[in-house]
Amino acid sequence: MASEISSSSLLARAGDLIDLAKKAGADQADAVIVRSRSRSVSVRLGKVENTQSSESDDFSLRVFVGQRVASVSANPGFDLKALAERAVAMAKVSPEDPFAAQADAKDLAHEFPDLELFDPTEIPTDALTEEALACEAAALAVQGVTNSSGAGASAGAGGLVLVTSHGFSGSYMASRFGRSVSVIAGEGTKMERDYEFDSRLYAADLESSAEIGRRAGERVVKRLHPRQVPTASNVTVVFEPRLARGFVGHIASAINGASVARKTSFLRDKMGQQVLKSGLHVTDDPVIVRGSSSRPFDGEGVRGERLVMIEDGVLNHWFLSTSTGRELGLPTNGRGVRGGNSVTPASTNLALEPGDISPEDLIRSIGTGFYVTELIGHGVNMITGEYSRGATGFWIENGEIAYPVSEVTIASNLKDMFMRITPASDIDRKFGTAAPTIAIEGMTLAGR
Structure with missing residues (x-):
């Protein structure tokens, strides 16, 4: 090289x-x-x-x-x-x-x-x-x-x-x-x-x-000697940026034109409607200089441009290739990706844009909650939005990280979770999907 x-x-x-x-x-x-x-x-x-x-x-x-x-x-x-x-x-x-x-x-x-x-x-x-x-x-x-x-x-x-x-x-x-x-x-x-x-x-x-x-x-040392916590409803769950990026991946899947055409997305009928909490923006930009997922053209030769996929919580765009766009009666937006012999739409440099609050202040504002550092399993149904995953992390008490926690399950529905996201300010854009620390209110936590 x-x-x-x-x-x-x-x-x-x-x-x-x-x-x-x-x-x-x-x-x-x-x-x-x-x-x-x-x-x-x-x-x-x-x-x-x-x-x-x-x-x-x-x-x-x-x-x-x-x-x-x-x-x-x-x-x-x-x-x-x-x-x-x-x-x-x-x-x-x-x-x-x-x-x-x-x-x-x-x-x-x-x-x-x-x-x-x-x-x-x-x-x-x-x-x-x-x-x-x-x-x-x-x-x-x-x-x-x-x-x-x-x-x-x-x-x-x-x-x-x-x-x-x-x-x-x-x-x-x-x-x-x-x-x-x-x-x-x-x-x-x-x-x-x-x-x-x-x-x-x-x-x-x-x-x-x-x-x-x-x-x-x-x-890994911080994770030693974890405790279990009792089952509770209406828990605020905080996702560290590493996991928040994966959560933004669920947003991307739900607004992928191929999923919409197949009717396998719970947001398939939501174009032009509010799908995230007001004030939240999701962007996708294939032409960022030195961007992790940047490209001068997509898998069909189309140059994409920066799109605000979700603006102030309102859904503006699907990810579209030519064939998927034709199926939905829309023009491509330059998101076609070659996969083997097919072309399917996908995100490029995707970001849930940050908020104004630092992650430390966000945690302090919560008081009591659960800070997640690892998720286990694939319990996400993109047709219904049902979300249930095993998790480990740290319990939050009095606005501070208190002690490690393991062997719990967090659950909700993505439709509700999307409307309850509060993003912090600590976004790192070095990865193809970028997100800050996020807090999501009203989740169920199954413990001992």
Whole structure:
């Protein structure tokens, strides 16, 4: 990864594939190459457990014959003509899809902003090993940490090459560097486990391995000797930012156009209505410079723009690709993502915008409640909104973190939870989904 990987030869190859598909009888076609380069090292207790290195260029061709569509995939070295003919033959015998189509030519991106997504920094395997070992050593040095589940360091890049039959040709690469560690505190049946990590587009932006390890150690030690608390209703639950990001993911799922079209979202009939507490805003922006999930164009060649998905609690937009938009009678908003041979809508740099109160003052204002640091299980029904998950964390008394808590379940309905969110001010936008600490009133807590 010494320099940004040239895509010129792949663009030419994709263009040839489009020409052959049209000669074979396709009305329209697009060719995609998904690029991936990665190298990683994992260690445990001071010894290297695994090193991995991989490179791939995965080709996909999608062809349209009338309203019939088919897709085929191949690895480098395939016969272009045979692949194109096979795709067209498959399309001709496929059932018609009234919504399948390429993006309109007027929606295609023609200028690609420099979003600074690629860092050419080369990190040797030995250096990755040193960083992973340093991360683990810093965690093990925290008093009370008794064992390690392992640490890792990685460097890589991924990107997209896209050529369409109606005039689009473009490519981009984004780098990724990461560090992580997981450690254990306590002994026997009283062990606790926790972790810490960092992931950035640019190597120089990574937090130090010593800092990541120290935080992991401190987190797990704080979890020792947890108590159970009695069952209670109308509890205010506070989600730390790490978990709040996952909660915002539920919002994203509920406003995904594909879920709306399938009628698998409990917000499917709520466009233009209030779905979050007044004053809350959810934004999605694919063109943030050095944004974790930024891109100059989507999986169909459409350039997206910043959208306020939910403004002052009111739902403004679904995430839409071309086909999903057609199904819902709406234009794409540049959120198409290639997944295998399909295009589905998804968020980019998604954020629940912060409030004005610090997390410390938010906790003080609660008085008594539950501060969650880990969620267990997948008890979320996106059709009905029912929410029930196992949780561990800390009890809040007199506005302060009092003692660790485990073996409880928190429950409510997402419809109600969305209307009771209070965000703090501590948002960190380094991840593709960003959220501050959030408090949600009126939840049920099942304990002893």
